[in-house]
Amino acid sequence: MPFDHDLPTLGLAALALLILLSLLRQLVQIAWRMSRPRRLVRHVPLLLVLVGLAVALRPDFVPPLAASEGLTGRVTHVRDGDTVEVAGQPVRLNGLTCDERGTPLGERADAAMRRLVAGRRVACDLTGARSYDRLVGRCRLDDGRDLGAVMIEAGLCGRCAAYDRDGAYVSVARRAEPFAGEMPGYCS
Numbered sequence: 001m002p003f004d005h006d007l008p009t010l011g012l013a014a015l016a017l018l019i020l021l022s023l024l025r026q027l028v029q030i031a032w033r034m035s036r037p038r039r040l041v042r043h044v045p046l047l048l049v050l051v052g053l054a055v056a057l058r059p060d061f062v063p064p065l066a067a068s069e070g071l072t073g074r075v076t077h078v079r080d081g082d083t084v085e086v087a088g089q090p091v092r093l094n095g096l097t098c099d100e101r102g103t104p105l106g107e108r109a110d111a112a113m114r115r116l117v118a119g120r121r122v123a124c125d126l127t128g129a130r131s132y133d134r135l136v137g138r139c140r141l142d143d144g145r146d147l148g149a150v151m152i153e154a155g156l157c158g159r160c161a162a163y164d165r166d167g168a169y170v171s172v173a174r175r176a177e178p179f180a181g182e183m184p185g186y187c188s
Helices: 007-033 035-056 104-119 145-153 171-173
Strands: 072-080 083-086 091-095 096-098 121-131 132-141 156-159
Touching: 035 156, 072 091, 072 104, 072 132, 083 132, 091 121, 091 145, 096 104, 096 145, 104 145, 121 145, 132 145, 145 156, 145 171
Parallel strands: 091 132
Antiparallel strands: 072 083, 072 121, 083 091, 096 156, 121 132
């Protein structure tokens, strides 16, 4: 996976680490000499501000959302045909399976998802489950189109019956071109 940390966050993290190391050095000096504790105290507010900024700028520091919550925001990254990042939070699209990147159909699905959501806002209904580092849910565009349904209709992804328990994609899959990709065993 490509390196996906942004430079401002890395810069703040590096600065916070340098300040933390400086504070630790001063703590060691204070422990040995028991002198000038004011130096240490004057750096604490700056360290707290930097840590707060780093947390605020990195969405993966945010605690996971509960099942009853939704997630709304701009798509910030497309990992592949069935995983998008919404406001920096990875969401695995529930009930959908796509071939992996690096395969011809997987690359087509990835490109189609990028075109579909590029810079757009989506609203996701989350299931409360997690798949690795990803939340799981169904996402739709502002115009109401379901991302999974669009990908199934195009024949780029298939309906994963095991995770489409409410049958939301049954009629979509019937109308769609047959899925030409690999259907994982866990989907049946």
